[in-house]
Amino acid sequence: MNPKLQWLRNKMNSLDLQGMIISNPTNIKYLTNIEAEGTLLITRKENIYITDGRYIEEVQSTLTIYDEIIVYDIKDISIDDKENFFMFCENVGFEEHFVTYAKYKEYIRKYKINNLVETEYMIEKQRMIKDEEEIENIQKACNITDDCFSYLLGYIKPGLTEKQIAKEIEEYYNQKADGIAFETIVASGENTSKPHATPTDRKIEKEDIITIDMGCKVNGYCSDMTRTIFVGKVPEEIKPIYDLVLKNQIQVLNDYKEGASVRQITKMVEGNFKLHGGHNLIHSLGHGVGLDIHEPPYISCKSEAILRENMVVTNEPGIYIAGKFGVRIEDTVQITKFGCIKLTNSEKNYTII
């Protein structure tokens, strides 16, 4: 059996789960490498992937005998089959943070399950710690992101629209990687004051500030980086904000290491922003990066997470002055025993194009 499914079965044993229904496609991709629409059932004796006619061919070609996964077309499964899958299973786990309330009720009915048990991000927690191959994929995605950013420094000039720049990034990623990891943000001028701005037809002007939040995918794994850059010169009113964000971003890089409390680190940034001008940190300080662009651990004051070796997370403080401008600086990093390794390495000092 593939080692990730073996891990899952051991984990289920330790939790007294005799069966499990896995519905989150990212968790299924993680465990089996299958990318399709379907459900993975771990029963007492078998690993079963149920999909439909659209995906049967593709799924069969992804799997090897070594995976020990039986693929079913949903059309070929009888009501009896469904009722038999989890026979003699006292407890069957499910993903309560992914499965809708309606689906939860359907599972109980369809599979005749006695105890459908919440599994509290069991697979997501395992996914937080990346193995060598996963980190390699993320590093590749980060390298391509750095390369794309260098390319952009030569490409961007007054007259181009935010949309054109975002499109250029997407094309770059389509060529060099497996496409974008999320909708690229290119915000200019006062649009930078919206942390989650969608690229518009606004044209880049002389003396503009530009925030670019970008990432791509390699073999399913994501990169995530933000830089705030300037056209012609850095306006005086922006300098102190930029310096404050950068200083905090660097401090966080120093604090990220095995055993660190993400809550404490976020509090530190919040306190420092408040102290120097009464600014708020209006979004999370960061998040895990892997098969999903946003995944645990979440780096915020509300999170109890402790950083562990081989977690891959972002570090992205930002300050936004409503209607005026905003500054965000973000890297993707790998946590180690004694610190962190930056996986994105683009310039962070004042960058003027």
Add this chain to the structure above:
Amino acid sequence: MNPKLQWLRNKMNSLDLQGMIISNPTNIKYLTNIEAEGTLLITRKENIYITDGRYIEEVQSTLTIYDEIIVYDIKDISIDDKENFFMFCENVGFEEHFVTYAKYKEYIRKYKINNLVETEYMIEKQRMIKDEEEIENIQKACNITDDCFSYLLGYIKPGLTEKQIAKEIEEYYNQKADGIAFETIVASGENTSKPHATPTDRKIEKEDIITIDMGCKVNGYCSDMTRTIFVGKVPEEIKPIYDLVLKNQIQVLNDYKEGASVRQITKMVEGNFKLHGGHNLIHSLGHGVGLDIHEPPYISCKSEAILRENMVVTNEPGIYIAGKFGVRIEDTVQITKFGCIKLTNSEKNYTII
């Protein structure tokens, strides 16, 4: 109050719901025009949209006083506020097909709700019937799709890869519309046998068959069209399959009208496919199109839906010969009292480039 929220309040009254939690962003967009991450609460006296710092500015600029929606930053809501929102509400509705089991439990706890009641696609059912403005948007998206298809007939030639063609479609849509409505499918040669193929680096060859499934967005509303075309000539072995698919597609256009049973129509196609060569219809015959690319009504044997005036649905029969080729032909249409109006109008007879 905006008329869609007024409709919702009347509907809630008729179902004895004193409050409602709306979490599905498409339903929120439909009711309020807001596109952000957040939750809409309909309480006894107020309409409340809760979002976070990333979206406050954008949401405020979307709304007018006329909407009567109060916007809160989630950070400013106390535990007491939460417990007060639904005070004196006996029944509070929620979207059981969207809300996860974990969220369902959180809502009950956080808002101190007595009866959190399933609302059975209440808003989605209303969304099935499009008003004039909605149909106008879909028609625009369909026109742009027809135009893009004509453009492609001149653009596609041997040597181009599936990915290059898909990218060209995306660029066309980025320029003329608000981007793609879903990941474009461009499948060539034996890749056409996978109904849900992702574009690959395979190059178009002489005498290839090509299936293109494409759609764009206009003001949030989608179009959806598939054509199967040929390079140089139509291979003899494909002709009978193409003819069979097209004949059924045209028959379905004749059968689509107010009052028609989607189950019966699908059965008819299934029967006809079986009769002429023992082929299976391995996916749905169609689906509703609107703010979502796939939305109710679903056109399949499992659906109890009856077509109604001003529903907008697709008609997309397909036959797939594993490892060899596949043919799918799809239009987006508007249902009327006495028939249907095709919103996509590209050529469907043998198209040879």
